Amino acid sequence: xxxxxxxxxxxxxxxxxxxxxxxxxxxxxxxxxxxxxxxxxxxxxxxxxxxxxxxxxxxxxxxxxxxxxxxxxxxxxxxxxxxxxxxxxxxxxxxxxxxxxxxxxxxxxxxxxxxxxxxxxxxxxxxxxxxxxxxxxxxxxxxxxxxxxxxxxxxxxxxxxxxxxxxxxxxxxxxxxxxxxxxxxxxxxxxxxxxxxxxxxxxxxxxxxxxxxxxxxxxxxxxxxxxxxxxxxxxxxxxxxxxxxxxxxxxxxxxxxxxxxxxxxxxxxxxxxxxxxxxxxxxxxxxxxxxxxxxxxxxxxxxxxxxxxxxxxxxxxxxxxxxxxxxxxxxxxxxxxxxxxxxxxxxxxxxxxxxxxxxxxxxxxxxxxxxxxxxxxxxxxxxxxxxxxxxxxxxxxxxxxxxxxxxxxxxxxxxxxxxxxxxxxxxxxxxxxxxxxxxxxxxxxxxxxxxxxxxxxxxxxxxxxxxxxxxxxxxxxxxxxxxxxxxxxxxxxxxxxxxxxxxxxxxxxxxxxxxxxxxxxxxxxxxxxxxxxxxxxxxxxxxxxxxxxxxxxxxxxxxxxxxxxxxxxxxxxxxxxxxxxxxxxxxxxxxxxxxxxxxxxxxxxxxxxxxxxxxxxxxxxxxxxxxxxxxxxxxxxxxxxxxxxxxxxxxxxxxxxxxxxxxxxxxxxxxxxxxxxxxxxxxxxxxxxxxxxxxxxxxxxxxxxxxxxxxxxxxxxxxxxxxxxxxxxxxxxxxxxxxxxxx
Ligand SMILES: [Zn+2]
Numbered sequence: 134x135x136x137x138x139x140x141x142x143x144x145x146x147x148x149x150x151x152x153x154x155x156x157x158x159x160x161x162x163x164x165x166x167x168x169x170x171x172x173x174x175x176x177x178x179x180x181x182x183x184x185x186x187x188x189x190x191x192x193x194x195x196x197x198x199x200x201x202x203x204x205x206x207x208x209x210x211x212x213x214x215x216x217x218x219x220x221x222x223x224x225x226x227x228x229x230x231x232x233x234x235x236x237x238x239x240x241x242x243x244x245x246x247x248x249x250x251x252x253x254x255x256x257x258x259x260x261x262x263x264x265x266x267x268x269x270x271x272x273x274x275x276x277x278x279x280x281x282x283x284x285x286x287x288x289x290x291x292x293x294x295x296x297x298x299x300x301x302x303x304x305x306x307x308x309x310x311x312x313x314x315x316x317x318x319x320x321x322x323x324x325x326x327x328x329x330x331x332x333x334x335x336x337x338x339x340x341x342x343x344x345x346x347x348x349x350x351x352x353x354x355x356x357x358x359x360x361x362x363x364x365x366x367x368x369x370x371x372x373x374x375x376x377x378x379x380x381x382x383x384x385x386x387x388x389x390x391x392x393x394x395x396x397x398x399x400x401x402x403x404x405x406x407x408x409x410x411x412x413x414x415x416x417x418x419x420x421x422x423x424x425x426x427x428x429x430x431x432x433x434x435x436x437x438x439x440x441x442x443x444x445x446x447x448x449x450x451x452x453x454x455x456x457x458x459x460x461x462x463x464x465x466x467x468x469x470x471x472x473x474x475x476x477x478x479x480x481x482x483x484x485x486x487x488x489x490x491x492x493x494x495x496x497x498x499x500x501x502x503x504x505x506x507x508x509x510x511x512x513x514x515x516x517x518x519x520x521x522x523x524x525x526x527x528x529x530x531x532x533x534x535x536x537x538x539x540x541x542x543x544x545x546x547x548x549x550x551x552x553x554x555x556x557x558x559x560x561x562x563x564x565x566x567x568x569x570x571x572x573x574x575x576x577x578x579x580x581x582x583x584x585x586x587x588x589x590x591x592x593x594x595x596x597x598x599x600x601x602x603x604x605x606x607x608x609x610x611x612x613x614x615x616x617x618x619x620x621x622x623x624x625x626x627x628x629x630x631x632x633x634x635x636x637x638x639x640x641x642x643x644x645x646x647x648x649x650x651x652x653x654x655x656x657x658x659x660x661x662x663x664x665x666x667x668x669x670x671x672x673x674x675x676x677x678x679x680x681x682x683x684x685x686x687x688x689x690x691x692x693x694x695x696x697x698x699x700x701x702x703x704x705x706x707x708x709x710x711x712x713x714x715x716x717x718x719x720x721x722x723x724x725x726x727x728x729x730x731x732x733x734x735x736x737x738x739x740x741x742x743x744x745x746x747x748x749x750x751x752x753x754x755x756x757x758x759x760x761x762x763x764x765x766x767x768x769x770x771x772x773x774x775x776x777x778x779x780x781x782x783x784x785x786x787x788x789x790x791x792x793x794x795x796x797x798x799x800x801x802x803x804x805x806x807x808x809x810x811x812x813x814x815x816x817x818x819x820x821x822x823x824x825x826x827x828x829x830x831x832x833x834x835x836x837x838x839x840x841x842x843x844x845x846x847x848x849x850x851x852x853x854x855x856x857x858x859x860x861x862x863x864x865x866x867x868x869x870x871x872x873x874x875x876x
């Protein structure tokens with residue numbers, strides 16, 4: 134028997150067994166094998182299940198008792214079938230459905246990736262410190278760690294960055310280009326370039342380099358969509374695909390081409406690349422990452438541990454998928470079966486915008502315009518806290534088991550289960566507790582590095598919490614239900630009303646209230662007065678809230694005037710210490726070209742020097758001078774190309790657009806050059822004018838811009854004007870008057 138101590142770095146399933154890579158304290162890695170098979174479950178009429186069990190295509194099966202649905206009072210007898218792989222589970226499930234005429238059987242536990250199920254079952258989690266006893270391809274796990282602790286130790290991980298240059302034959306790089314050079318950058322700054330020899334020699338050079346450097350983390354920009362599929366293609370061309378071993382597992386890279394898929398989500402298409410996996414190492418692709426971009430590796434590891442989702446999947450998954458994993462864990466522990474979500478993405482557009490849009494009902498006195506001396510209270514944790522404390526979950530709101538319930542939802546005739554705690558509240562509990570601990574620690578500790586670490590972790594958790602409410606009402610969420618969503622709204626209304634009443638009783642005036650923030654004012658009020666109000670509300674409502682600060686002045690914008698604005702929360706203002714806060718304006722949008730961003734930033738820098746609304750108004754002409762400077766810079770053609778680039782996502786494949794929007798035109802041009810562009814992908818372009826027909830506006834990808842391209846300068850001036858109007862409309866400046874002022 135072999136004993137190993139280490140952290141769980143990576144795990145994946147092979148037919149019949151799970152492979153787990155442990156990172157040991159001495160820096161080495163060990164590969165463990167544990168015999169294990171996925172299981173799926175089938176519900177239905179008992180006789181028919183018995184018949185099914187006798188079918189020749191069903192091998193390992195027996196009957197077990199499980200809860201078919203989260204709210205069920207009693208367990209049901211279901212058929213448990215063991216399979217070799219996840220793929221086999223899906224194939225078998227399809228067959229059973231077909232043979233059952235799509236009505237006789239209910240299928241469960243078909244589409245949950247087996248590494249997750251394995252972790253749930255063994256009470257393990259990614260990056261957990263464990264002691265493993267390995268014997269005859271079986272592992273006994275002893276956990277030396279806890280998901281509850283916040284000051285966990287992590288191993289030192291070796292990190293490299295990989296970049297690839299191709300010998301372009303066209304203007305953009307394609308899979309047909311010959312390999313130019315490979316660059317490997319170590320985390321200590323040392324770089325290594327492979328650029329000599331034949332293409333085959335370069336590829337083998339990379340394989341050697343990976344083996345010698347033995348990185349734990351490989352970071353790329355575009356590894357999923359280009360670098361690894363490209364390397365596999367080149368290796369294949371050179372007849373050496375079987376030697377392209379970049380993972381720790383002695384198996385070659387298995388991606389041949391881009392296999393990403395587009396899918397619908399909230400009426401929008403998202404495009405996710407298929408992950409290029411380097412078995413035994415973690416490949417993190419900056420172009421295909423949701424979490425690491427914002428919260429760093431610390432945030433990613435925190436999510437991975439807390440939500441029990443393998444690190445590579447966590448980095449690529451949306452917040453919905455990460456949160457779902459945590460819910461699946463609780464369902465698994467309660468012996469609740471997970472219905473097969475066939476072809477239903479559990480992804481949602483997990484941005485602040487969606488969540489805010491869902492709360493459209495909470496608008497108090499939308500006072501657009503400029504206001505002096507306003508304090509902001511933040512109720513971010515209100516919704517998840519209510520969901521946890523009031524036990525609001527798909528299966529607990531309007532449950533079938535409590536005929537005379539002890540609690541009801543205010544204003545609605547909904548009952549809330551008193552018999553069991555729901556899966557959603559159970560899942561939120563650890564997130565809320567951990568975030569609270571990190572925030573508390575952040576205030577108390579002096580060590581700056583540790584504080585940054587805790588901050589990254591708490592902001593990763595915040596993202597999940599912020600989305601938890603919108604997700605409760607999302608139709609494909611596994612444990613959500615619209616009733617639970619409505620119930621949460623009803624409770625929050627009571628709390629917000631009470632908060633407003635209490636504030637008013639203490640002499641504060643509600644200036645503006647939207648989503649989960651509230652802006653109040655009281656003549657001569659100091660920060661201490663706001664802090665005191667916060668304390669009072671916190672005690673009375675038993676809900677965590679925070680005082681964000683007091684503004685010297687703040688401008689609230691009307692979201693209706695900007696058809697592109699997806700957020701209800703649009704404002705900008707400066708705090709007493711002169712830090713600027715902006716929400717929902719061009720500057721913050723991803724598709725805004727740099728020139729517009731810069732112009733808006735410079736205008737705001739001028740306005741930021743104002744101490745109050747009077748000074749603000751006197752500074753507006755100066756801000757307009759800035760606008761004029763940018764416009765003339767554009768007209769004199771002295772703005773670099775990269776500042777003109779606009780990035781938008783494609784809602785359809787390039788050929789499917791009937792009305793040619795600019796991003797579709799640019800995508801088609803990329804395709805003509807041999808690039809691969811799909812619905813859901815981001816496309817960059819600059820606005821141009823058709824060279825044959827001078828009145829036609831069109832677009833071109835920046836890679837294809839050349840001396841003959843005519844940039845649509847007037848179009849960019851138009852963008853500058855509307856971004857200025859976005860800032861100044863409440864003060865009486867609209868697009869028309871701004872255009873006139875430029876003439
Ligand atoms: Zn009940």
